[in-house]
Amino acid sequence: MNKQVTDIAIIGCGMVGLAIAHQLKQKNPNISIEIIDKENQIGLHSSGRNSGILHAGIYYPPNSLKAKVCINGAKRLKQWCQKKGLDILECGKVITPQDPKFDDQLDVLLNRGIKNGAEVYLINEQEFYSKVPYGRTSTGRALWSPNTCVVKPMEILKALASDLQRDNVRFNLGYKISNIEVKKKYLRLDNNDISQKKTIELHYGHLFNTAGLHADRVAKSFDVGDNLTLLPFKGLYWKLDSNAPINFQTNLYPVPDLDLPFLGIHISPNLDGNTYLGPTAIPAWGRENYYDFNGIEPLMAMNFLGHISRQLWKDSNGFRRYAIEQGIQGIKPFFLQAAQKLAPSLKSEHLIECKKVGIRPQLYDQAQGKLIQDFLVREGVSSTHVLNAISPAFTASFALADLILENSNFGASK
Ligand SMILES: Cc1cc2nc3c(=O)[nH]c(=O)nc-3n(C[C@H](O)[C@H](O)[C@H](O)COP(=O)(O)OP(=O)(O)OC[C@H]3O[C@@H](n4cnc5c(N)ncnc54)[C@H](O)[C@@H]3O)c2cc1C
16 A cells, blocks of 8 residues: 655546646646546547647637637647647648538637637638638638647647656556545545556645546536536547548638537548548447447436437527437438538548547536536535536647636645
């Protein structure tokens, strides 16, 4: 039995947990930090499975937390990558109305972007085709975001973790929490390796819960967020065949449904030289149900179905149409149809199946029966719980971490 005492315990070694550790060390190099993750390696969930886009702050309602941190976070992460010599693809992004009925939304997005301080321009048909020769604008208008760029998420996670290790942050990978005593500020951790059992008794000053897909479950151990649950949505990707007679030098996104938290499937050039299409947002039957039947949680799936049925019945914000559209995009011909609205010359044979898949945990308020669109952070006894670290939390991570630290009660619990 190993006994440890630390100023800060962080549960979850994704981008949000690492960014909090990074910002804490920037402010106080002597602070002691223990990061705990149930996996033996970093990046096995959202932070290592995302699209790798550094968003430019266009979509979010002004005054939302997302709007507050996205632009600043993107700028800082980009600068950090440059300092570390990590790859960045400065390719920008075009947002196109995939259907004339979405044309008005371009103006809404333009205004939001400008209010948020983003650099964003309305472009005409000629400018559109000069940027995306194989794309389509249904109305001759589109938006251009020059600052959107693409990074390698795994490369960033590894570099950040290695900096933190150098700064004496301790990583406890492959450890599960087997006991929490909230008032005593105590965690018992057991490692996953049954051949070599190890236990850590950890006494902390303050705990940050950045457990991603499981953050609501960890929060409930602290009596935080009783009415909240995370619903997992599976994001499948397809790869563009490198022999296809079309190519994309910039990100091409549709106009999203602004009442819902997903941006729609998009086409993105990647730093590995490939172009990916996706991700879908189809219900997953377990929080880690990445492939086939692996990770299915029957009870969670039944609850999820219950919540979806309730939303389908209410049909608020056009949820019914959206859910049906999204649900069928897991099937190739329907996925292709959605992608062809962005790029009409795309053919089925250009789409290569690929293993890239991520699961987006979307926070759902069970009492109000609605999906929560913004980041949500709640305080508990000597603890801070990051409950809805959805996109653009990767982009925004450094600025989001600062916001979390400014508003958390961790100073008081030391
Ligand atoms: C398909 C997809 C595409 C996306 N695209 C983008 C994008 O282009 N740009 C962008 O900015 N954002 C994007 N996002 C969102 C972004 O990836 C997330 O917002 C961000 O990675 C969340 O980071 P996190 O640290 O909260 O979660 P995670 O990366 O999931 O990390 C949580 C960690 O907690 C650990 N954990 C969970 N439970 C426990 C427990 N009980 N005990 C110990 N450890 C635990 C997990 O093992 C995991 O390592 C995308 C997400 C997905 C899924």
